[in-house]
Amino acid sequence: MVRFGVIGTNWITEKFIEGAHASGKMQLTGVYSREMDRAQEFAAKFSVDHSFDSLEEMAASDTIDAVYIASPNSLHAPQAKLFIENGKHVIGEKPLASNIHEIESLIALAQEKDVVLFEALKTTYNPNFKILQQALPKLGKLRKVHFTYCQHSSRYQKFLNGENPNTFNPKFSNGSLMDIGIYPLSTAIGLFGEPNSFTAQGVLLYSGVDAHGTLVLHYDDFDAVISHSKVSNGYAPSELQGEQASILIESISECETVSILRQGEPAVVLSQDQGENTMQYEAGVFADLIETKQTMHSGLDRTCIVSAIITRAREIIGVRFPADEVV
Known part of the structure; x- marks a missing residue:
């Protein structure tokens, strides 16, 4: 324990x-x-x-x-x-x-x-993420990936009122890419690994953090388009399109429902009930790593790739934190 x-x-x-x-x-x-x-x-x-x-x-x-x-x-x-x-x-x-x-x-x-x-x-440690990974070969050659996570911040109105909530303050290393975009980006890296290259776009607030934006990860045969926002709500599912089938994902941060669709056939739900609190899965993996003394693990590789992309993407769109000055 x-x-x-x-x-x-x-x-x-x-x-x-x-x-x-x-x-x-x-x-x-x-x-x-x-x-x-x-x-x-x-x-x-x-x-x-x-x-x-x-x-x-x-x-x-x-x-x-x-x-x-x-x-x-x-x-x-x-x-x-x-x-x-x-x-x-x-x-x-x-x-x-x-x-x-x-x-x-x-x-x-x-x-x-x-x-x-x-x-x-938590996303990449949830059972439905593993189900998603295992379902990829059923798509045939992968051609299009659209991952979206847009969540209107409960503190945005305070920001509009002239207050300075932490969530929109660069002093605290915040913004849409750091707080929201990291979910679909980590999911993409967990599924496909490090991209060959990427492009980034973002719209900044007057405080200096990004309100929303887009990342495009470039792989050999497809691009993964990632949309994120802290100033609007999104309701569309995320999607992977292959030559033989497509997969829809409700709530990319949780991989809540994963369904496969083939032309002319009804959708088939692949996912399972993960329970109300999915943080139990990441906690379990963390404890197992401690128990088995695995200080080098795949999660660190993913964290490095994601952080490197976000760090460079912030440079491209012009978001800089006080922490960036200490290198």
Whole structure:
């Protein structure tokens, strides 16, 4: 059983804790918040005795083996570094870091300290992603890929009102590509690997982050077009078109429903019920990597490719973070 602490006391942290416990392989033993009262209040929900308002104390504590990081994006890398230096395994919310330089530095440190570093991007660990992978040969030669994830941010109106919410603030390494586009991009890389090349387009807000945009990944026989947005809602499914069949995917971030369609035939649903909280699957994989001492794993390869593309795509469209200045 992996004993873990959490950084962050928001809804995503609660969901991860529930998923981690559902995996049967992890147990919450520590909670961090900048305010001790908040840490203790959150810890009480899960009958946890150890609360911290000091990251250094938590990182040095022998009450945890690993940490789940769900702080603002810009804090992921420095917080991960602290815990890795203290010999703790790290599962960090996506994106794992602000840029590829931070990713490479964290991986090198994790190898040095012999701990598991893992990006909590649930899509590629869900059962329906594996079903999608296994169904690809049924398409024949792949010709077109359209992946879309567009989600109107609940904080966008605050931004329009002149406020400065974290989610649209470059100080916190945010924006549509980092927060939303990373899902379909990671799915594409998980299915097809690193592209030969790519192009990127984005529309910027006055704060300096991207509101929405498009990536086109260029492979030998097809392109994968990725649409993402934080300022509009999308309802269309994602699609893979082959010469013999096509696949539709509802909710690319979850691979919620995967269906195959052939000309003149009714659609056939391939996917299974994954349950309400799909974070249990990533938690289970993370725990297994710790148990088997696999500090180098395929998830890190995917994280590197995705981060390198996003880092370069941001350069192309003109999104720059304070974290980019420290290389």
